[in-house]
Amino acid sequence: MNTDVILTLQDVSKSIGDKEILKNLSLGIHAFEKIGIVGVNGCGKTTLLRLIASEIEPTFGTVTCRKDLKISYLPQDPVFDPQIVVLDHIMPDLSMEQATEESYIYKSILSRLGIHEFDKPLGILSGGQRRKVDLARALVNDPDLLILDEPTNHLDMDTIEWLQDYLIKLKKTVLFVTHDRYFLDAISNRIWEIERGSLHVSIGNYSDYIKGKLLREVDAQRKETRRQAQLSKELQWLGRGARARTSKPKHHVEKVKELISKSYLISNAELDISFQTDRLGKTILELRKLSKSYGSNLLFKDIDHHFQPRERIGIIGPNGCGKTTLLRIITGEEKPDAGSVKAGINTHFAYYKQDEESFDPNLSVYDYIAQYAEVIKTKDGTRLSASEMLQRFLFDGRMQQQKLGALSGGERKRLYLLKSLMFGANFIILDEPTNDLDIRTLEILEDYLDAFDGCLLVVSHDRFFLDRCIDYLFVFEGTSIRKIAGNYSDYLLWKRFNEEEEEESRKAAPSRDTRPKSGIKG
Known part of the structure; x- marks a missing residue:
């Protein structure tokens, strides 16, 4: 090769x-x-x-x-013409004859990605559908x-x-x-x-990288321990005074300066998530026979669930099935067509939306948080200023004065995560929280959710995040929800077992003889 x-x-x-x-x-x-x-x-x-x-x-x-x-490049947020139709968007500039001959290739990859209406304008597609079209465009160019x-x-x-x-x-x-x-x-x-x-x-791969990084950190710690021991020895020598010797050789002084300036440990600032929360009451959240349609499109019907203390539920299903709509109904941003939502008197929601609210690009990082709260309570009761809490979320003094328009997409998401969680809610609702957050921030968020005493409801396509954080699944199947105990890997095992059972049953079923009976016994 x-x-x-x-x-x-x-x-x-x-x-x-x-x-x-x-x-x-x-x-x-x-x-x-x-x-x-x-x-x-x-x-x-x-x-x-x-x-x-x-x-x-x-x-x-x-x-x-x-x-x-x-080279083919799929950007994170592609620019598109809302009027152009799907097939024209992914096809390169070809002659009419070439386009006719090769269109089946482009239609095939679109179909595999779940896009079947090739003449739809991009402007009316959902975010997930547009992502699939842009992905197809990157892949078909070979x-x-x-x-x-x-x-x-x-x-x-x-x-x-x-x-x-x-x-x-x-x-x-x-x-x-x-x-x-x-x-x-x-x-x-x-x-x-x-x-x-x-x-x-x-x-x-990534596992090898993690193992190597841990080994490098252990090696750095070993070198740092040795440096500290050498530094202590040199400082003791210099501290003996003139009576112990007639002079202090210059190389000892230089050695101390070198050891002080040379640390083997990399000082990585760590994001710190800690907020004061209230206890949940006896009634937490009850969903009763919820149904929702948009026009003739029925998303779901008769959804029932009574939430229990410290319940952690993940929601999965195909794009457009109604996952975000269900979250919006629970938080009161949208009304169901039928059914009701009853939240307990002590239930306080934190809702992290997939598409965060519009940012004023001219607002500073500090002003964005301070407009909601200038003082925030942590889990241990400490009162922090908005600036101190921003420091804990890795926005240093310089970054706090930056305009929101100058932040990266991931930095804006981290800031929005702080704004969503800082009021100390005891029921956290997350809609695709892993989009645009770096892996280290995700790990710290996962640690926070592990220790969180309230309820968690999360829509996510991140299989690792679901395996780590949830112990129950709502799986959208058509217009209903199947409830599965366990995390995403448990669900895959259940799904595989059922598929194998169905395959065995199909093979074992006797084939039906459709020939007409002659009435002759032989």
Whole structure:
């Protein structure tokens, strides 16, 4: 298999305004590598993808690619013409004859992604449907280098699993950013980690990267312990005074300066989630015979559920089945056609929406939070100012003065997460919380939800997040909901078992003889 270098970055740096995002990157991409990029929100993941895709130019350095290299790029938020129809959007500029001959290829990939109405304008599609169309556009071009920025955002689980299998088998080079840890682990054979503008390359998949990072941290701790011991020894020597010796050799003083300045530990600020919450009452939340339609489209009917203390429920189903609509009905943002919602007197909701409220781009980070609360109580009763709470959410003093319009998509999501949770609700509702958040923030959110004493209701396509955080599933099936005890992996086992049972029953069923009976016994 050819493993030639197909694209090279040489001393590449990129600044946005006065902020240097990427610093002196030099590396190559080889044919057939499948590279996952990780790093905290705002570290430059999307910027690096755009540099490689030639969407933007580096501030310094060069990006050089093989002369005949064909690149396909799926941005996180593609710009589209709302009037153009689906098929025209994904087809390249072809002659009428070529377009007629090759249209079946494009229709085939769209159908596999669940898009069957090829003449629909993009403007009337849902976010999930548009994502599928844009994904199809990237895949059908048969690129040598496929670049994907958060490809699983807005996709349903069946589509994610199909895409995962497709990319595993694809004999091309793939460069991608994703928060989906199962997806990342299954596809990647290289991990690029961006940290403080620099890039660290790890051979292997995401699990290998995590193991290697832990080993590096253990090694750094060992070196730091040795440094501290040396420093203590040198300081004791210098502290003996002139009576112990006639002079203090210069090299001892220099050694102390070196040891003080050289720490092997990387000081990573950690996001800290901690809010004071009230106890839930006897009645938490009751859903009674809920039904909802839009016109002639029935989403669901007769949904019943009485929530129990500390219940953690995940909601899954295909795009457009009514998951977000159900959340909006529960929070009172929408009315059901039939049925009722009864929340307990002590039940207080925090609702993190998939499409966060509109931000005023000219508002500062600090002013955005301070307009809701200038003082916030933590779980241990500590009263924090808005500025102190922002510090805990990794917005330092400088970032607090930044305008919202200057933040990355992930940084805005982290800020919106703070705004959603900071009032100390005891019933958390999350609609696709993993979209655009970096993996480390997700891990800390998962830790917070582990210790959370209230109820959790979450819509998510992130299989790892569901496995970690929930113990019960609502599965949309047609217009009804099936309730499954367990997490997402438990559901897959249940689903596989039932499919195998049905297959065995089908094989065991006697074939019906449809020939007319002759009435002759023999």
